[in-house]
Amino acid sequence: MTARVARVVIDSPLPQLDHLFDYGIPEDMVGVAPGVRVRVPLRSAGRIADAFVVEVAEESEHEGNLSPIEALVSEVPVLTPEVWALARAVADRAAGSASDVLRLAVPKRQVRVEKAFVAAGSPSIRGEVPEVESLAGYAGSVLDDGVASGGRFAVDAIPALVRLVAGGTVGTWATTAARLAANTSARGKQSIIAVPDHRDLDQVEAALIGSGVGDLVLRVDAAQPSADRYRAFLASLGGGPHIVIGNRSALLAPASDLGLLLIWDDGDPLHREPLAPYVHARDVALVRQSQSGAALVLLSHARSVDAERLVEIDWLTPVTPSPVIRPRVVLAEDPPGEASARIPATAWKLAREALATGPVLVQVARPGYAPVVACGSCGTAATCARCHGPLGIARRGAQPQCGVCGAVAASWTCDVCSGTKLRLVSRGSGRTAEELGRAFPGARVVVADGEHRVLTVPGSPALVVATRGAEPLADGGYAAVLLLDGERMLARESLTIAEDAMRWWSNAAALAAPRAPVVLAGVSGALAQAFAAGNQSLFASRELADRRALGFPPAVRTATITGPVDAVESAVDAVSGVAVRDVLGPIPVDGGGVRSVVRFDYRAGPDIARELRSTLIRNATTRRRPIAGRPQRAAPSLRLHFDDPEVWT
Incomplete structure (x- = not known):
């Protein structure tokens, strides 16, 4: 008998429609198969809805007459069984709708691109992909062999930069990811690499090209034109040892023979999906790994507390570089009487020496001319006496008010000098660049933040002022890295602020040249000591223990x-x-x-x-x-x- 019933999932955010519906396949409609796009009628108000065919059958369990499919939109099966199973499982885990996940997994149809794909037929895939050398910096071939056998790993990335043979500088983490993916392709399997943003995408793509597998790369970037993204999506349907790279939605790419799932910097908030059902990329990878049996690698400079939990329950195997490579971290803090200095004397001295030989990175908390309320006498940033949040003044003449708890600081007193007067100061990237330009006359100053997109800088002397996450790559690495506003960053009221700060500082420190100083200014305590000693994993373990005692995520x-x-x-x-x-x-x-x-x-x-x-x-x-x-x-x-x-x- 011929299949005359199509079971479809309707593209609708309504939770009551989140199940399969049976529709009849008209006698004159050919090409209806699992995965194709169709349009189906809804009973209410005679509406027509988009849908995907999940499966076809000879008959339906529904005893009444079935409504027929309204139209076959395309005969290209864009929804693979693997992606449907993943979407269903991910949605169920978060009490969401599968259609919301599919909206992220399957791009909108581009008719011209699809017609060209159908006319071209199945793309030719190169027969053999040569293996690349074992990963440098890790003992033996434990990581190579583990990925080949479908292992699960939390890998501490090597905090250094590397020059590619073809030119350009990338983080060593990118070459690690590229080599794992290239060797996965050599075994005839597909890889998916998910990274937070376009800067990371550019690095890993350059590293893959340098590994000789550039023609296997399919980039699915949210910033791409819709046609390019749909073209890459269709290419991934054809099978072969492709390497899909992209942001969090890349983990939903159709890959029928998946060998590797790799997430770079899983603690970055950009891996959190802001749309329902709000699933984190790490959770998508965990579900997909359990379904596919592919290897899973969480690669980072600072292990997230979520990854540490998986390590401690023996679900992930920790892998560290051998020998251990640590940046040269210097904790710079002036004596109490000189606490008003934003950049301590030690930091000034190291920056001045480094500027004679190469670029110096200065990481700040905010872009532009972000206003900060400070003590009028000593210049120390003013904080709330109740919760230690930052104080702000909405307008001239208004009382200072906490930006976290809203308390009015009517009788504020400085903890450093006992001053009682407040003034507005500016400590964003723009203001910092001006101050440093005056302090180092003749030095070239580069600003890199949300308004000034700078991806790379040459290896010549310059002061590079960047907000966290926007730091450019320097050719050969920075001669020195200054981490400012640490106390300001830690003043934010958030459960993950210490974890975030460790990640911000560790990623910036990895941009330094070998043996170049990394100066953390104005921060002390256990967090600063762990960063200076390169004990990011130990810090994550202690943070997890504290949250477990309090019943905070990810312990629960x-x-x-x-x-x-x-x-x-x-x-x-x-x-x-x-x-x-x-x-x-x-x-x-x-x-x-x-x-x-x-x-x-x-x-x-x-x-x-x-x-x-x-x-x-x-x-x-x-x-x-x-x-x-x-x-x-x-x-x-x-x-x-x-x-x-x-x-x-």
Whole structure:
């Protein structure tokens, strides 16, 4: 018998439509197969919706007549079985809709690109890919062999730069990722490399080209033109030992014979998906690895606390460079009487010496001329007496107010000099560049921040003032790296601020030339000592232990429930029978409604997600009592967000 029933997933954000629907395949419609795009009718208001065919069958379990498919949009099977299984599992883990995940996985159709793809047929894939040499800097071939056998690793990247044979400088982490992917291609398997942003993409692409596998690279970048991205997506459907590189959505790329999943710097917040179901790239990789059996590598200069948890439960194997390579870190802090100096004397001295031989990187907290309230006597940044958050003045004549807790500092006193007067100062990248330009007359000053995109600088003397994450690569590395505003960075109220600071500083330190000084100014304590000693992994372990004692993520999972009071109470009641640790809230939120946070162990995750998803569907399908003369309206929306880091800020 011929398959005459298509089971489809409808492209809709409505949770009640998040399941497969059966539609009849018209007799005159050919080409309907799993993975193709179709348009189907909906019963309500005669609407037509986009959908993907997930499977076809000879008959349906539905006893009534089936609505026929409205139109076959394309015969190209853009939704592979592997991606559908991944989308379903990822959505279920976060109590979300599979269609929301598929919207990230399958780009919008570009008709001209698709027609050219169909006309060209299957692309020719080079028969053999030669293996590259074993990874330098790691003992033996433990990482090569482990990836070949489908192992799972948390790898500490070598904090150094390397010059490519073809020219240009990249981080050693990029060559590590490139060699692992190239050897995976040599075994005839596909690789996916996910990185936070375009700077990292440029580095890993250059490293792959330098490894001799540039023609296997498929770049899926959010900044690409839609046609280029769709072209790369279609090419990945054809099989072969491709290497897909991109941002977080690259982990959803169609790869039928996957051999390697690699995430660079998984602690970077850019790996968090801001759209529902808000799944982190690391979680997508974990799910996909369990489904595919591919090797998984989390590569970073500073191990995230989430990765450390996986190491401590023996799910990831830690790999460190051999021999261990550490930047030359100097902790610079003036005596208490001289605490007003933003750049301590030691830092000034090292910067002046380094500027004679090469570029000097100066990392600052904010771009532009960011206003900071400081003591009028000694210039120390003013902080709130209640929570130690930064103080700000909204307008001239207004009372200083905390930017975190909102407390008014009516009778503020400086902790350093006991001064009582405040003044506005500017310490952004622009202001810092001006100050350094006056302090070092004749030196070239380069500003790199969100408004000034600078990717590389030459190896000649210059002062490069950059915000965290925007640091350019210097040819041969920086002669010195100055890390300023550390105390200012740590003043931010966030559960992950210490972890973030360690990552910011470690990534910047890796840009230094061999034996060049890396100066951390104005920060002391356990965090600074761990950074100076190169004990990022030990710091992550201690941070995890502290969070475990307090019941904070990632020691536990959380589900944030936001919405009307009755809907939130109903959702909390739905999980009361599951093994939850506790419920925090409800508390009012901006725009009306309340928010509650449910804390639970990882083993309870599937049950919690299932119960909350059912509550979400019931809320979406509940109708209010109609008002005379007005149509019925759906109940106010209920929002679920699993493992939301913003709850703890």
